[in-house]
Amino acid sequence: MTGLGHRFTADSVGRALDLVGERWSLLILRETFFGVRRYGEFARNLSIPRPTLSARLKTLVDAGVLERVDPVPEYVLTAAGRDLFGAVVTLMQWGDNHLAGPEGPPILLRHNDCGEIAGTYVACAHCGGAISTDRVTPEAGPGFR
Template sequence: MTDTPEAQPPDSRGDDSVTRTLNLVGERWTMLILREAFFGVQRYGQFAQNLGIPRPTLSNRLGKLVDVGLLIRERYAGGPIRSDYEYRLTQAGLDLFPAIQILMEWGNTYLPDDPAGSGSTVAWTHDVCGSPTHPRLTCDQCGEPVTAHNVHLTGDTP
């Protein structure tokens, strides 16, 4: 199965924010490039090496991420002529961090490296206090945890 629009099932909700976001970042290489950017990778060669991605695909995806405003491309001093650019996350790109963090946490829980299911393979450490931390959605008004069982959609829904 391919990721072409023809292969996608029809969406009964139309062009909602989830559909628009997945159209932008839902392709496998795109999310992996963003993950690497969150890990501090900035240079083309490092993305290529870390991901094992075909270079034409990497060039295409980086260009798309720059075009949509998730990355900026900046020259850096002292680099070779043909690869003297760095790719840095914009504020829009940085704002995707919670999505990456939650996907990693879900994978640690439900798809651990160890087939015996011994737990997390990647951990987040909070720089401020030095403690391990786990992503958690909370209400921005009352601070209580937000789950699928205690929220509902409002606004235009079918």
């Protein structure tokens, strides 16, 4: 089936962007991936207005991406939140490749297993082959309407 591009009524990209596509939400997630857990740390690191931070944290908790852990409130990633790591790292890598200044990327990720600077790519879970726009064909899935 071809021509599915703009015909989804409830596509997964749109639903994901409704939840995490806003700038502050992605930056909060980035901070959690790098170890930030407390409200004050988010506010300091991001220079985010506190009402905005409160609203975004509540949205991410309500959606099951973060969990608020008491008695000293901390925000920790859930399994769903950890699953967003690849998307955020891929977005970071795109920014490094296309938007970084002449001095290079501001943050590098060292892969703990091999000790090298990590580079990411999207791969097929079945064969391990790289996935790119010319190597996939969209087709209707079970949730297609």
